[in-house]
Amino acid sequence: MFKISCVVDAGIGCYGNDDSAMVLRHIITEGFYEETADIALAVVCDGVGGEDFGYEATEIAVNHFSKLLDQDVTVESIRIGIADANSLILQAQKKDFAHRKMAATIAGIYLNKNDCIVFNVGDSKVIRYRPPYIAQLSTDHTLIEELKNLGIAPKPGQEHVITRCLGSHNAEPEILDGKDKALDCDVYIVCSDGISDVISDAEFECIMAEDISDKELCWKLIEVAISKGSNDNMSVIIIRRS
DSSP states (O other): OEEEEEEEEOOSSOSSOOEEEEETTEEESSEEEEEEESSEEEEEEEEOTTOTTHHHHHHHHHHHHTTGGGSOOOHHHHHHHHHHHHHHHHHHTTSOGGGTTOOEEEEEEEEOSSOEEEEEESSOEEEEEETTEEEEOSOOOBHHHHHHHTTOOOOTTOTTOBSOOBTSSOOOOEEEEOTTOOOTTOEEEEEOHHHHTTSOHHHHHHHHTSSSOHHHHHHHHHHHHHHTTOOSOEEEEEEEEO
């Protein structure tokens, strides 16, 4: 069994909320949600910063992904689901001029007794906490990450430029199939950049080591992100075997 805990919060100083999350078939756009089940499917979507109607893009994506459990969840079904969500957002962009740039990132994980499938497009993250260390399992689709891979020093202002997202013609996902590689002690975190951009690996590890409930852990991550200056919407999902 898996316990899945989720918090979505608009944050401080934000006029709206472009984040959406999904736990199994349940969609969360604000507040706390928790569920226990024999499988886990958790998704976080973040409207691309600065673009209009990001909240619509995230809602399209999570609503589409909520149907993924109507079939066997595999690497291929996730790949098709992401492609279909991207097509739906591209179609919605044609509604009028104001919607033309609506877009979103997506990150998620599927777990059952034997499988662990991680997927993402953009810079929302999937992180594994295997006490006492964390490790990022998703791949950031950002300009700064591409420059690092090429051995080129990034310039100021390039920190938040994403190179792939839903609602673009470059929405190819990274999918990690970790079949039989999950340990019983592993805890998984799916979060938007409102959290991951300001909380360091060491801070993540200290917070995750605290002897508090997963609900409290979710809120603690958000509180720490705010205290460190995050002015973005924030979503976090914590999944552990129960």
